[in-house]
Each structure stands twice: as structure tokens, then as C-alpha cells.
Amino acid sequence: MKKQLIMDKALELFAKQGFEATSVQQITEHCGISKGAFYLSFKSKDELIIALIDHFMMQFTTEIDYIVRNTEIEKLLYDFYYATFHSFHQHSDFAKILMKEQSQTFNEEFIVKMHYFDRLIENIILSMIERLYGEEVKQTKYDLMYCIKGFMNTYSQLFLFYNVPLDLNLLSESLVEKTNLLARHTHVPFISEDLIQVIKQPMCEEGSKEQILEILEQKIEEIEEPIEKESLILLKQQLREPTLSPAIVKGLLENIRNHPLCKWISYLLQNYFEV
Amino acid sequence: MKKQLIMDKALELFAKQGFEATSVQQITEHCGISKGAFYLSFKSKDELIIALIDHFMMQFTTEIDYIVRNTEIEKLLYDFYYATFHSFHQHSDFAKILMKEQSQTFNEEFIVKMHYFDRLIENIILSMIERLYGEEVKQTKYDLMYCIKGFMNTYSQLFLFYNVPLDLNLLSESLVEKTNLLARHTHVPFISEDLIQVIKQPMCEEGSKEQILEILEQKIEEIEEPIEKESLILLKQQLREPTLSPAIVKGLLENIRNHPLCKWISYLLQNYFEV
DNA sequence: TTGACAAATGACTCGTTGGTCATTATTATA
């Protein structure tokens, strides 16, 4: 598929030069295709960057969420950091774009997307904190969440922009220690429940039933494998009119969770059904 | 002075839209001047952004450095955070630019400047850590430094991009607690002495004698006040040929330290003479 | 071999940008 080629090559250039500084001309040259061919795959340059963000952020969010939901508590924090940095490292070109283009103003949709994913990640971190420390951190959980985000940011810059050899194990151990320290001994919160209300505000976007339905129908078309396809169809019915028991829904979700094209929809459905 | 007007107005626009997305046209319109007038004050758009960075970063670096050198240990950490966030808050337009344009690739000189100041700030933080905890954190000081940088970044985003009411006192208290916790109980460092060597590398730039001399001569021209002027002239001689005692040098530096035009040169000289 | 259809091309348009410079307005000086 041309689309994939363009995304791959554009990713390299964006990471190196930034989005604005990379022209469509350059991208097409780097792909060895014509300018027209580019516009057969993407309606605009903006659509390309949105596609890139969607692609990687969906993947990342889903990965992290799965870990937070399914890892035993003893390994949870370590695995979380490990997976995070492993992912950043593996998709370092994309991570660089994220860092560079952080909250740039050039495109409305871009910002909305970024905020949306940012919010998702914050929620995942919060639910991890909940699992790890529970009531213990009631007063300080938002601060803790911000610190964890800060660690993710600060430490990833180290290996993204200086190419130092990366000892993922040591890094994760080190951050686990720091996080536990902060969780267990912090008593002066800065971010109160009030403050977080001011920050949060909207957060609708993808969550709505209609949008999930839309994506669901699209996936049903795409998928060939009978089990996955039927699971999707059943889930669609359940979405329209809840009749199945939670156990069955959970099973159906399990059926699709490892299909490469279903990761995202499975994440959305899981959230929707509050499993 | 036109230059100041342009810098003020451009700052607003850059903070709102980013550097690349703001045209010289827009800036001149916002100032109520013609395009030609802009180019009487700045040779190029790039020169403008460099001037802005220099202006604010010199100010910030000098402020923080003064605090770290001169505050009693009991208040040091608190004052450091307070001053940092106070400065970010006061110059929030500039802080926004820093966040947005973080390591953008558009201009070589820009990046060099940013790295230079980043390095300066890292050194200031390190010397603060040294004063606060000394030997205690020998193994973990670089990690601690990165965590402090992380706090500065993460928490400033809160009030820069959501305009929440800001309780500077609480914020500083809260970060003091976190920092002390990490300093006193961390045992698993990630950033070793080796790693920091890989990252550091060059770090020359402004420090050289010739460059200091150049700025010094320029300042001697500018300054009217007799005491400050003579102090500068004596310091210039001392720079060429060291003859004065450390006490005298320190006194001369003290003479100029509060002159609004001498903050930066005084910082550079202080570093050079290792006072 | 032909012809219908889709895929791919790249010269082109049109808007915008950073930057220049001949000209005009303003001020200072004699």
C-alpha cells in the first residue's frame, strides 16, 4: 500500500526536520513517487500528520492500557515504565515528532487529537495509581500522575536526542523506586480535586456510541476471520441493545483483542462497556 | 526604542501562534509600523527570535544563579522553585515560546543558543544540589537534577496552558517536599557519571575570554554611571592580566551586579573568575 | 491487438513569505 510507504518516509523527515519544515515535495521525492500520487493517498498534508498520530497513539494507548489492566501488582509499575520506554525507543521517530510538535498551533484538529490522547493516557496512569496505592494516595494522586508524566517526558529526551545506550531495565527500576517514594511519602499535594476540574472540562470525542458504531461497522467490513467477524457483529448488536451478560461481552472482547486491526476498537468497547 | 516595541509585540504573536506561523507582515501590522521599519531594527526574522531568547534567558539564568549562590540553605530550595515559577508566570509569553519551540530544527543558531542556556541551567541546578545535599547524593545527583528539570517543565505547563489560579507558595512547598524525598531516599541512579559525559560534550560558546572581553568593551561604552564604568574598566584590565586580589574582584563584581545592563556580564565574569 | 479503465505524473496555479530599495516624510542644523 502506497499509504504505508508515505507514512514511513514522512515520519523520518518529520522527525528530522519538523512538520512545517518538511514539504510535500520532499516527501514524494523521498518516496520516489510523484506529487499527484501523494494526493491520491491523502487529501492534504494535514491529513497525513493526523493519520500518523492516530496510528501510533492508538497503538501506544492500547498497549499501556492492557498492561495496566492485566499485570499483577508486583510487576505493574516496572512493566509500565518498561513498556513505555520500549515503545518510545522502538518508534523513536514518532516520539521525536511528539516532543517537537508539542502543542504547536498549526492545526485545530491536530491539537484536539493530541489533547484527547493526552487525556486518555492521564486516565490510564490514574487507574494504575489507583490499583497500586489505592486510598493511600487519595490526596496526592494527581500530583503523582503529573510526576509520572514528567518522568516519562524528561527521561525519554535523554535517549531520543542524545543517542546514548539505553539500559531499559535500569531505567525502569530507577523510576519505580522514585515513583514509590513519592507515592508513599508525599503529603503536600499541589494539584487538588478542584484544580483538576478546571483542567479537565470537555473530554467527549471518540467515546460516543455513534462514533464507536461507525468504526465498528467499518471493521466488520475489513475483517475476514470468521470468529473475529462474528464477535464484532455480536458486539455491535450489544451496543445497540444490551442483551448479553457481562461474561459473554468480556469473552467477545477477548476474541478480538489480539487481532492486529481490532486493538483500538477493542479498547474503545472495553471502555464503553466498563469491563 | 523601536526594537523593544517589536520584541514585545512579536513575543505576543509567537506565544499565540508559534514562530514559523507568524509572518513579519503580521508583526509589523501589530506594531503599527511598516515592513521596512522592521528591517531597520533586525537584520532578519531569525535575529529577532535570537534576541528574544537572549534577553529572557540571560535574565532568568542570572536570577536563578544569584539565588543559588546567595540564599541560606534552609530557604534555598523553596526560593529556587518560587523564583523559577514566578519568572515563568511573569514572562508567560516567553515561557510558552520555549515550550512550543522546544528543540525545533528551523535555525542552527537557535538550537545552539538553547543548548547553551540549557546547559547553564543544568549546572546551576547541580551546584544547588551540591550545596543542599553534598556527598549524600554523590551517586544520584544527575538523576535528581533531571527530576528537578522535569518538575519545572511539567508543573509550569499547568498554569501556562490552562489558566488556573496559581498558588506559588503551595507549589513551591509541594516541590520542595518531593525533591527532598528523592534526594534523601533514592538509591538506584539511572544517569551515571559515564552517561553524563556522553551527553555533555562541547560547552564552550560564551565562556571564552575573547567573547567576554568583547561584551565588556561594549558595556563600558554604554554605561554612564562612574562607579559602574570604572569597575568595568578595572575588571577588563584584570581579565587581560590578573593583578588584583580576589577580594577586590569580588567587590568590583558587587558594584556592577545590580545595574540593569550589567546583570549578564557580571554573571559571565563571576563564572570566569571562579568566585 | 485493441480498447477501456485505473494509476501515476509533473507542469502549473495561486497565495504567501522573507527580504529589498527607490521614494517620501520628518527632524535637526545652519
Add this chain to the structure above:
DNA sequence: TATAATAATGACCAACGAGTCATTTGTCAA
């Protein structure tokens, strides 16, 4: 007031970028 010097103007230029579309190339069934 006349003249020189300086400040300010904005029409203009070359360069470049996103996006378009008439045309060419490739494919495959008949």
C-alpha cells in the same frame, strides 16, 4: 527658511509551498 541627514514607507521581487488537473503510462480482459 533652506539644506542635509535620518527615519520610515510600501510597492515590489524572487522563492517556495500546497494543491490541481490535463495528460501519459500501465494493466488486463476480450
